[in-house]
Every structure is written in structure tokens, then in C-alpha cells.
Amino acid sequence: MSRTVSRASIVSAIVKKDLVEFSRDPLYLFLSILGLVFFIGFFWIAPNTVNETLVLGVHQTGMDALFEEFEQGATEAEGLKLVQFASEDELKKVVSGDVEYWESEDGTQRFFRDKAAGDKRPEDAKRVAVAIGIGFPEGFLEKTAAKEKTTVTVYSDADVPAEIQGAMKSFVREIAYALAGNELPVTEPAQENIILGTDRAGDQVSLREKMRPMLALFVLMIEVISMASLVSSEVLTRTVTAVLVTPAKAGDFLMAKTIYGTMLAMSQALIVLVAIGAFTAENWALLLLTMLVGSVMFTGVAMIVGAAGKDFIGTLFYSMLFLLPLMIPAFSILLPGTASTWIRFLPTYGMTQVLTGITAYGLGLADVWKNLLVASAWVIVIYLAGLFTLKRKVESL
Amino acid sequence: MTDAAIKVEDITYSYGDLQAVKGISFEVQPGEILGFLGPNGAGKSTTIKMLTGQIAPKSGLAQILGKDITLDDPDIQARIGVCFEEKNLYLSMSGKENLDFYASLYGIKDAGSVEILRRVGLADRAKDRVKTYSKGMRQRMMISRAFINSPDVLFLDEPTDGLDPVTSASIRNTIKEEAGRGAAVLLTTHDMFEADELSNRVAFLNDGVIVALDTPENLKLKYGKRSVKIRLRDGAGVREETVALDAPESGELIKAAVGSGEVLTIHTEEATLEDIFIKMTGRGLAG
Ligand SMILES: Nc1ncnc2c1ncn2[C@@H]1O[C@H](COP(=O)(O)OP(=O)(O)OP(=O)(O)O)[C@@H](O)[C@H]1O
Numbered sequence: 199m200s201r202t203v204s205r206a207s208i209v210s211a212i213v214k215k216d217l218v219e220f221s222r223d224p225l226y227l228f229l230s231i232l233g234l235v236f237f238i239g240f241f242w243i244a245p246n247t248v249n250e251t252l253v254l255g256v257h258q259t260g261m262d263a264l265f266e267e268f269e270q271g272a273t274e275a276e277g278l279k280l281v282q283f284a285s286e287d288e289l290k291k292v293v294s295g296d297v298e299y300w301e302s303e304d305g306t307q308r309f310f311r312d313k314a315a316g317d318k319r320p321e322d323a324k325r326v327a328v329a330i331g332i333g334f335p336e337g338f339l340e341k342t343a344a345k346e347k348t349t350v351t352v353y354s355d356a357d358v359p360a361e362i363q364g365a366m367k368s369f370v371r372e373i374a375y376a377l378a379g380n381e382l383p384v385t386e387p388a389q390e391n392i393i394l395g396t397d398r399a400g401d402q403v404s405l406r407e408k409m410r411p412m413l414a415l416f417v418l419m420i421e422v423i424s425m426a427s428l429v430s431s432e433v434l435t436r437t438v439t440a441v442l443v444t445p446a447k448a449g450d451f452l453m454a455k456t457i458y459g460t461m462l463a464m465s466q467a468l469i470v471l472v473a474i475g476a477f478t479a480e481n482w483a484l485l486l487l488t489m490l491v492g493s494v495m496f497t498g499v500a501m502i503v504g505a506a507g508k509d510f511i512g513t514l515f516y517s518m519l520f521l522l523p524l525m526i527p528a529f530s531i532l533l534p535g536t537a538s539t540w541i542r543f544l545p546t547y548g549m550t551q552v553l554t555g556i557t558a559y560g561l562g563l564a565d566v567w568k569n570l571l572v573a574s575a576w577v578i579v580i581y582l583a584g585l586f587t588l589k590r591k592v593e594s595l
Numbered sequence: 596m597t598d599a600a601i602k603v604e605d606i607t608y609s610y611g612d613l614q615a616v617k618g619i620s621f622e623v624q625p626g627e628i629l630g631f632l633g634p635n636g637a638g639k640s641t642t643i644k645m646l647t648g649q650i651a652p653k654s655g656l657a658q659i660l661g662k663d664i665t666l667d668d669p670d671i672q673a674r675i676g677v678c679f680e681e682k683n684l685y686l687s688m689s690g691k692e693n694l695d696f697y698a699s700l701y702g703i704k705d706a707g708s709v710e711i712l713r714r715v716g717l718a719d720r721a722k723d724r725v726k727t728y729s730k731g732m733r734q735r736m737m738i739s740r741a742f743i744n745s746p747d748v749l750f751l752d753e754p755t756d757g758l759d760p761v762t763s764a765s766i767r768n769t770i771k772e773e774a775g776r777g778a779a780v781l782l783t784t785h786d787m788f789e790a791d792e793l794s795n796r797v798a799f800l801n802d803g804v805i806v807a808l809d810t811p812e813n814l815k816l817k818y819g820k821r822s823v824k825i826r827l828r829d830g831a832g833v834r835e836e837t838v839a840l841d842a843p844e845s846g847e848l849i850k851a852a853v854g855s856g857e858v859l860t861i862h863t864e865e866a867t868l869e870d871i872f873i874k875m876t877g878r879g880l881a882g
């Protein structure tokens with residue numbers, strides 16, 4: 199009797215079987231549910247307040263009276279501080295972080311510190327990080343009043359959220375309205391955005407928001423443990439040999455494990471991401487793509503771990519061995535400042551940057567594609583390593 | 596089909612430096628049961644692993660249903676059934692689910708899993724998870740799984756291991772049924788009675804080499820000695836006399852022995868497969 203059976207139906211039969219096994223094992227279920235509850239809970243109890251004040255640097259000429267008014271208003275409104283700079287160059291240097299801006303406690307004395315030039319820390323003063331700056335061109339007032347087109351330059355730190363950059367636009371427009379009286383200027387002042395550096399000091403993202411990418415990664419990691427123990431149990435109890443004497447091939451088995459692992463990791467991560475409000479109308483496609491890339495990466499890790507582990511404790515041990523270093527980039531998001539160089543070489547770094555960019559800073563594909571590419575390159579390396587390790591293990595049985 | 600279902604020519608296998616199979620040759624015809632006997636570590640399971648494509652022979656030629664086994668041909672894999680030495684079942688799934696899963700790997704939609712479980716006496720446990728099965732029940736699951744695709748070639752590595760005598764007898768019947776519908780069966784066993792009862796031919800494997808291969812009857816004729824054992828009352832005690840049956844004077848000797856006292860019992864003693872094997876390898880099978 200001869201039958202033909204398609205590769206696809208073999209693979210889907212194995213995936214279905216894996217899901218049944220998963221749903222029957224209290225340990226896998228426990229791990230998954232615990233992960234969900236813990237991470238979602240953790241997110242919602244994390245502080246959501248931003249205790250940093252947004253500092254807006256301004257350079258202008260001939261609009262002193264106007265800005266005095268603004269400054270007054272700004273001091274009253276919590277969370278906004280206006281600092282004026284004598285030249286546009288000075289403003290640019292401060293926003294980019296090349297020069298630090300310090301103020302005495304009462305705000306009467308100002309210091310500029312050029313670290314590279316070896317300037318000392320000013321005494322009795324605190325550093326004021328200027329995240330965003332607006333440079334008004336000379337004659338802005340007159341030109342706007344004459345309804346002529348001028349260019350206002352907005353300098354911003356790379357990680358200033360899009361909403362704040364948007365707010366800057368309305369701010370500039372409002373000034374223009376104010377200047378032109380009740381009449382609307384025919385042409386709005388054009389704006390130019392210059393994004394400087396990557397220093398995160400002074401950005402307006404709460405701890406809770408920073409946790410989004412971290413939690414997304416953690417969920418994927420938890421899935422590594424259950425996927426790895428499923429793989430290792432299939433290897434250790436040699437059920438895989440029984441599968442491989444049928445028309446199913448080693449490739450079908452590996453493909454099924456890839457689909458199963460990716461599905462499991464994706465669905466868990468999606469639940470968490472939805473529950474912590476990470477999806478927006480703009481970011482959902484990019485976020486899904488990123489999570490898919492992440493899921494495949496951790497499926498690769500699970501294959502390596504699953505092939506190495508001799509029992510559940512062994513699997514847990516190897517999982518931790520691989521996962522702890524992979525978690526470091528996620529933790530480093532929580533710390534202000536730029537990540538150390540060595541962290542950048544960890545496989546999850548690119549992924550973390552992309553997730554942070556998307557979920558906490560509202561960036562789009564244009565901003566994150568480089569890191570996404572780095573992440574994808576790592577995914578290929580790790581997944582192939584996982585495939586190779588597991589294939590060798592299966593063939594050595 | 597007159598071609599051999601299993602055809603093996605001088606295959607060898609080594610685990611590193613250890614040569615487990617040292618060049619063996621045999622054939623199994625459709626409908627024939629070949630019993631593989633041999634002490635632990637003789638290379639029986641290694642041979643089955645090679646023939647089922649789990650490991651590749653280091654040298655030699657082996658064909659299943661006319662196709663070279665190293666081709667890893669799914670059409671051939673669809674026509675073999677394997678009962679492994681180790682019980683590799685999905686414990687969290689029921690007996691029926693286990694069979695249904697394997698059936699789907701063969702592309703069998705309506706596998707009749709419960710019917711197959713009935714043949715090994717597990718129909719009433721079909722819905723229970725294998726985790727809750729006893730050792731013997733799990734062994735019966737292993738056998739039923741080998742039957743799932745009505746294979747043309749069956750490899751059974753110690754199929755009745757750990758089964759009670761009644762269950763063993765019933766499993767032997769199902770194996771005979773499989774051969775009866777035309778399947779070629781290669782089975783290993785440590786049970787000499789089973790080998791004798793089931794096998795059309797037996798192969799004695801020792802240290803990676805086939806030392807004898809023939810029908811059980813021929814082997815017994817060739818290697819064994821038939822005799823008569825007579826127990827007689829001798830005064831207060833019991834005396835025992837053994838007379839070989841193959842000599843021309845056997846008849847006279849028996850007459851003399853029976854006439855020498857009050858006969859308690861007379862038994863004819865046939866050589867068993869075990870006697871033959873001990874003779875040929877210098878050790879027992881169970882060792
Ligand atoms: N995975 C392995 N790695 C190394 N050596 C092995 C392996 N499997 C079997 N062997 C060796 O190969 C030889 C043959 O083993 P095999 O399992 O084929 O014996 P067997 O006849 O099936 O024995 P048993 O009656 O105990 O099942 C033995 O010496 C054994 O130690």
C-alpha cells in the first residue's frame with residue numbers, strides 16, 4: 199500500500215501535536231500564565247510619572263519682550279522650562295551634548311562646561327539638560343509680519359518623542375500668530391528639524407513606558423524555556439526517532455518546531471504588548487514585524503538549549519546561561535545615558551533598540567531600520583546555529 | 596512479488612572504535628518471520644536501526660522492498676512499521692491520540708486507531724493518557740503503533756518484553772496475523788519459546804556475526820541431540836538413565852534401561868534453541 203503525504207500536512211501534524219502536548223503540561227501552562235500575569239502586572243504598577251522637566255532652549259533676537267511673557271508662562275506650567283541662548287551655535291552645542299549647560303540653584307548664574315576641553319564641574323550648580331532647541335533667524339519678527347517666508351530651526355535630541363516635536367511646531371506657529379496680530383500670515387514659517395546625538399538625558403519617557411520593550415523581550419525569553427523543554431523531551435524520550443522512521447524528515451521536524459516556537463512566542467508577546475498598550479495605529483505593523491523577528495531569534499535559542507539539556511533542570515540551566523546575557527540590553531534601557539560599547543555586541547541589542555524606538559519614542563521604520571537589520575542578521579546567525587545544533591542532536595540519536 | 600522484502604548483504608556498523616555489526620547477510624521474504632536471537636550487545640538493535648534508516652551502515656548493501664535503505668525514500672518509509680526497544684511514546688497524550696498522530700504522518704485520515712488498540716487489548720484505555728498505562732500496556736502501545744500503516748515490512752525489537760504470558764500469547768497471534776496478510780517480519784527476542792513458535796527461520800547473532808541461520812527444526816536437527824530420560828526406583832533412591840536417540844543401538848539400550856527396574860517417568864528430551872545457542876557461543880542468552 200503506498201500513500202503520498204505532503205510535507206505541509208506532516209509539518210502541521212507535528213505542530214498540532216506540539217500544541218496538544220503544550221496544553222497538557224501544567225508546567226508550560228504555569229510558566230506562560232505566570233509570565234503574562236507577572237509582566238502585565240509589573241508594567242501597570244511601575245511609575246508612570248515623568249519627574250523630569252522638558253527644557254526648551256531658545257535663541258532669538260529682537261523678541262525679548264515676547265519671550266519674557268513665554269518664560270513666565272512656562273515657569274507656571276509644570277514640566278516646561280525655557281532657557282535662552284546668546285547664539286544659535288551655543289544652543290546647538292548644548293542640545294547635542296557637546297557642551298553642558300549648568301545653572302546655579304536660584305537660576306541666576308549660568309555656566310557652560312566643555313568636557314572635551316577639560317572644563318571642571320561648576321560649583322553650587324546643577325546641570326540642565328536641554329533636549330530641544332529652537333533657533334529663530336535674525337529678522338524673524340519683521341519677515342513674519344511682512345508675511346515673508348523664513349526658516350526656523352528646531353534642534354532636538356534623537357530620542358525626543360514625536361509628540362513633543364509636534365508640539366514644537368505648534369509653538370512656533372503660535373509665536374508667528376502672536377506676531378502677526380490677529381491676521382494669519384499667508385505663509386507659515388518653514389521648519390527644519392535637526393536631530394543631534396543619541397544621548398537620552400532629559401527625555402520625556404516614564405519608567406513604565408521604558409519597560410515596554412523589556413517586557414516584550416522577557417515574554418519571548420520565558421517561551422524559550424517551555425519550547426526548549428518540549429524539544430529536549432522529544433529528543434530525550436526519543437519520540438523523534440519514531441517520527442523520523444515515518445515519511446517525516448528531519449527537516450519537517452525542525453520546520454514544525456520553528457513554527458510552533460514562533461507561534462507560541464508571538465502569541466504570548468502579543469497578549470502582553472496589547473495589555474500594556476504598546477500598539478498604536480501607526481506602529482502596529484512595524485511592531486508585529488519586530489516581534490516576529492524576535493520570536494524566530496528566541497526559537498533558535500530554544501533549539502540550542504533544547505538540544506543541550508539532559509533533563510528539565512539542565513534545560514533550565516542552559517536557558518539561563520543563554521538568556522541572562524541576552525537580557526542585559528533590555529535592562530540597560532532603564533538606565534539613563536548611552537549603553538556601553540560591549541552591550542552593543544549582544545545579539546538582542548538591536549532588537550531592544552528597535553522595540554524601544556517603536557514603543558517608547560514613537561519612531562517609525564525610517565528611524566529604526568538600521569537596528570532592525572542588525573537584529574535580523576543576528577536572528578539568522580542564532581536560528582541557523584539552533585537548527586544546526588538540533589539537527590546534529592537528532593541525527594546522533 | 597517474489598523479491599525479498601528485506602535483503603542484507605555484508606553490512607557493518609561501528610560506534611566509534613567499537614564494531615557492533617561485523618558484516619552480516621540475510622533475506623526476509625514477504626509473509627516470513629525471521630527471529631533474531633543473541634545475547635545482550637550482540638548487535639540486534641543496531642541491525643534494526645540500520646534497516647529502519649536511523650543510522651547508516653558503514654559498509655555493505657541493504658534493501659527494503661527493493662530500494663537501497665540509504666536513499667531515505669519516503670515511499671519506503673511509508674511501508675515499514677517499527678516497534679522500538681525503548682518505549683518512545685507521547686505520555687501526555689492518550690493511546691488513540693498517539694496513534695492518530697502517527698497515522699497523520701503517513702497521510703492516513705481514518706486510521707481506525709481504536710480498532711488497532713483492540714488488537715493489543717487496549718481499546719478500553721484508548722482515551723486515557725499513556726502516562727497512566729502500566730509498563731506492559733505501554734509495550735502494547737508500541738506494538739500497535741508499528742501496525743498503524745499496515746506495513747509491508749515490520750521491525751519488532753523485543754515486542755513481548757515485559758508482557759505477562761497470556762498477553763504475550765495474544766501478541767504473538769497478532770504478529771502471526773501480520774505475517775499472514777503478507778508482511779515480512781524481523782523480530783528480536785530473548786524468549787526462546789517465542790522464537791521457536793513464531794519464526795519461520797531464526798538467525799543467531801553473536802558479537803556482531805550471524806553464527807547460524809535456518810529454520811528452528813533444521814537447527815535442532817543439526818546442532819541438537821535427541822534423547823530419552825528414564826527415571827527408575829532404585830531401592831530407597833531414584834536412578835536416572837539418559838539414552839541418546841540417534842545411535843543404531845538406541846532401541847536396545849532403552850529396552851534394557853526400562854527392564855532394569857520400576858519406571859517412574861519417561862521423557863523424550865529435544866534440544867532447545869537455547870541449548871544450541873549455549874553450545875555455539877559458550878554462554879546463555881540471558882547473560
Ligand atoms: N549509541 C551507542 N553508542 C555506543 N555504543 C553502542 C550504542 N548502541 C549500542 N552500542 C554498542 O553496540 C553493541 C551492540 O548493541 P545493540 O544495542 O545492537 O545490542 P543488542 O543485540 O540489541 O542487545 P540487547 O539484547 O541488550 O538489546 C554493544 O556493544 C553496545 O554497547
Ligand SMILES: [Mg+2]
Pocket residue numbers: 639640641680752
Ligand atoms: Mg537490543
